[in-house]
Amino acid sequence: MQIECRPSEEYELDHGDLAIAGRHADEAIVAATRTQRESAIVLAHALAARVALAEGREIATHATAVAAFDPAMLSARAKLAHAKLVRATLTA
16 A cells, blocks of 8 residues: 655655654644644554554554545545545455
């Protein structure tokens, strides 16, 4: 599954810095949830899902969280992440 991330997050994932990428994803989920920014929440869960996949873990929790949002209310980038994450769990 390929979900878009910011360049620094891509770098961490590409170079195997999963602990750092995971920490950033966790912090992003907390911050986005506090501010109730739906697109940011979706993108943070998408990053967390990519980290989980890289570590060989399930992504169902992240997909469930993302599926709760109406794609019509998301930014273009978050819509793409939403679709990819939901589709990945349907085909898994």
